[in-house]
Amino acid sequence: MLQINGGEVLAVAADGGFTFPTPLAEGVAYTVTVRSQPSDPTQICSVSRASGMVGAGPADDMKVVCATQAFAVGGMISGLNGTGLVLRNNAADDLALAVDGPFAFPVPVASGAGYAVTVQAQPAGQVCSVGQATGTVGAGLVTSVVVTCSTQSYTVGGSVSGLVASGLVLQNNGADDVSVVSGASSVTFPTPVAHGASYAVTVATQPVGLTCTVSNGSGAIDAGNVIDVAVACTVDSYRLGLTVSGLDGQDLVLQNNAGDDLAVAADGTHQFDQRLVPGAGYSVTVKSQPRMLTQSCSVTHGSGTMGSADIGNVAVACATATSRFSYWLMPGAQTLQGHVESAGWQAVPGASLALDPDVALLASDPRGRFVFTGMSASGAIRVHPISVAGEIMPVADVKWAASNLAAITLHPDGRALYVSTNDGSMVADFALDDSGVLTSFAGYPLAMVGTGGALAMDPLGRFLYAYHRYGDEIRVFRIGADASISPTAVSTSNLGNAVSMTVHPSGRFLYVLKADGTLEVFAIDATTGGLVTAWSGASGITSPLQVQVHPRGRWLSLVGGAPGSSPAIRAIDPATGAPGPALPPFFISEEVSSATFDATGDRMLIGTRSPQFMFRFALSPSTGTPLSNTGISAGDVPAAVVVINR
Numbered sequence: 001m002l003q004i005n006g007g008e009v010l011a012v013a014a015d016g017g018f019t020f021p022t023p024l025a026e027g028v029a030y031t032v033t034v035r036s037q038p039s040d041p042t043q044i045c046s047v048s049r050a051s052g053m054v055g056a057g058p059a060d061d062m063k064v065v066c067a068t069q070a071f072a073v074g075g076m077i078s079g080l081n082g083t084g085l086v087l088r089n090n091a092a093d094d095l096a097l098a099v100d101g102p103f104a105f106p107v108p109v110a111s112g113a114g115y116a117v118t119v120q121a122q123p124a125g126q127v128c129s130v131g132q133a134t135g136t137v138g139a140g141l142v143t144s145v146v147v148t149c150s151t152q153s154y155t156v157g158g159s160v161s162g163l164v165a166s167g168l169v170l171q172n173n174g175a176d177d178v179s180v181v182s183g184a185s186s187v188t189f190p191t192p193v194a195h196g197a198s199y200a201v202t203v204a205t206q207p208v209g210l211t212c213t214v215s216n217g218s219g220a221i222d223a224g225n226v227i228d229v230a231v232a233c234t235v236d237s238y239r240l241g242l243t244v245s246g247l248d249g250q251d252l253v254l255q256n257n258a259g260d261d262l263a264v265a266a267d268g269t270h271q272f273d274q275r276l277v278p279g280a281g282y283s284v285t286v287k288s289q290p291r292m293l294t295q296s297c298s299v300t301h302g303s304g305t306m307g308s309a310d311i312g313n314v315a316v317a318c319a320t321a322t323s324r325f326s327y328w329l330m331p332g333a334q335t336l337q338g339h340v341e342s343a344g345w346q347a348v349p350g351a352s353l354a355l356d357p358d359v360a361l362l363a364s365d366p367r368g369r370f371v372f373t374g375m376s377a378s379g380a381i382r383v384h385p386i387s388v389a390g391e392i393m394p395v396a397d398v399k400w401a402a403s404n405l406a407a408i409t410l411h412p413d414g415r416a417l418y419v420s421t422n423d424g425s426m427v428a429d430f431a432l433d434d435s436g437v438l439t440s441f442a443g444y445p446l447a448m449v450g451t452g453g454a455l456a457m458d459p460l461g462r463f464l465y466a467y468h469r470y471g472d473e474i475r476v477f478r479i480g481a482d483a484s485i486s487p488t489a490v491s492t493s494n495l496g497n498a499v500s501m502t503v504h505p506s507g508r509f510l511y512v513l514k515a516d517g518t519l520e521v522f523a524i525d526a527t528t529g530g531l532v533t534a535w536s537g538a539s540g541i542t543s544p545l546q547v548q549v550h551p552r553g554r555w556l557s558l559v560g561g562a563p564g565s566s567p568a569i570r571a572i573d574p575a576t577g578a579p580g581p582a583l584p585p586f587f588i589s590e591e592v593s594s595a596t597f598d599a600t601g602d603r604m605l606i607g608t609r610s611p612q613f614m615f616r617f618a619l620s621p622s623t624g625t626p627l628s629n630t631g632i633s634a635g636d637v638p639a640a641v642v643v644i645n646r
Helices: none
Strands: 002-004 008-010 029-034 044-048 051-053 063-067 073-078 085-089 093-097 101-104 114-121 126-131 134-136 142-151 156-161 168-172 175-180 186-188 198-205 210-215 218-220 226-235 240-245 252-256 260-264 268-271 281-288 295-300 303-305 311-320 325-330 335-340 346-354 359-364 370-375 380-385 397-400 405-410 416-421 426-432 438-440 452-457 463-468 473-479 485-493 498-503 509-514 518-524 531-538 544-549 555-560 568-572 579-582 592-597 603-608 613-619 626-633 640-644
Touching (some): 029 044, 114 142, 156 198, 198 210, 260 268, 281 311, 359 405, 397 438, 426 452, 463 498, 498 544, 509 544, 544 592, 555 592
Parallel strands (some): 073 142, 240 311, 405 452, 452 498
Antiparallel strands (some): 002 029, 029 051, 044 063, 073 101, 085 093, 085 114, 156 186, 168 175, 168 198, 198 218, 252 260, 252 281, 335 346, 380 397, 416 426, 426 438, 463 473, 473 485, 544 555
């Protein structure tokens, strides 16, 4: 019985022609096999030319030969070193082979029938071909079929990007060099690699001024060319490094080429993130000086041209101002006195200045160039330059705001001065140059529509806070890039007569000391300057005068003017800004008139009314606890005291 395409069966009982009853359409493939061999007598039937494709006419060239004898068809295989080879005889009899040597198909072919050996499936990575593949079986085994296998080989290559210079040489497996020209986008090694063998692409020679790296560069050859090796080239660049020494504060920010910022938290070596190509210039500057503790950092070897190696000789040295001079305002005596802080209580030669009878306010320049006095009745603001020796030099400039000045404060970098007044109900802003000349900003002054009061400057230079007595509110002014101020819609009302205000050195909290002895702590919104109450409670002092934060932001100083009301030092919770319990007192029984920390925070100056003294207390650097003190007669009531930080 014969079968076509594994389906229709045709019984054949005698020699002669045969035809399957169901015709096939033109173009349909067919394979005819022996479904069952004849019996009685037993014979072996074999089909020659058993497969093909239906053409425009009948497929009638098949031949079925039956005989009582049948013999195996086989031969010899050579060169086979893979798996997957499948041979086929007469389109039906499959034989899988994995090794060289003799082979024979399992189904014998009838004597006199034809055989046709083909490769049904090639082994992995090889190509096998059949010689003496066809013939007619005689009276014995067929052993003349020859199968020869050879291993395939494939090329190795891939893409190239960023190659803008000459000189790149690649290697495969440590040899087979190929030079890649500038601008090339692809590369292929000249020598193919055999199937199953490994490949490893490396850079033998880098191009001029570039560094090229290889990805997907190694593996084993499979059945195909390797095309996914990727060679990426970048222009050589190097890191700009520096060494910082003496840093004792926070928030130091360095900058290279006015764009690449580097925040530094500790001494040691540091590097900017942005790499520089050879020939590129660099210029390192201090973008933001340290705060908490306020320091001044300077750069040496900060500019130059990048070569062909990392640079690390830039040096940044930070130093803490030492508060060399203090200045005491004596309204009763109408004088301003200067003292050398680094030499005990020695008076500064020429540092005693006669002032107007209505002098009421004293402020100092954060950069140590000037002190400022404010006249209550006239509204005059005088700029007093300070010499290297601490002498008070002739007045550099005088500006008049409205009468009855209430407060003076300075921009953190000394670029501008701000005042509030009781009469005229305004806040005024002035640009301040290095010679001490004040220039009114456009839009000066800004009306608050009510009595002015205390001012507080954000140490980050973002906002100015002004107390509006008539409205009992704190108004927020935004500070522009030129240090001028502009009003915002943000305010805090129903405050309750603020006497003194100050902002934490971190810029996160505003402290407000009120006339009834209450202390309010507000959290500051970094975007709007808005205030949200973070803590409120008793300050622990009577006749409140002043609130001040330690330069490192660790402690809060609260000063009252009542006899026997010793200034209080309270620790600050860095997370919430809330004050902790008061530290041991200063043991001052006199009526306090003024107080301030020095620049290092290691000492505190306290002036008293009776007797008219100035005390200097040493503070514990770890706890803030008052330690030893010295004091001298001031000659009059020191109503205000400032220190010059140099």
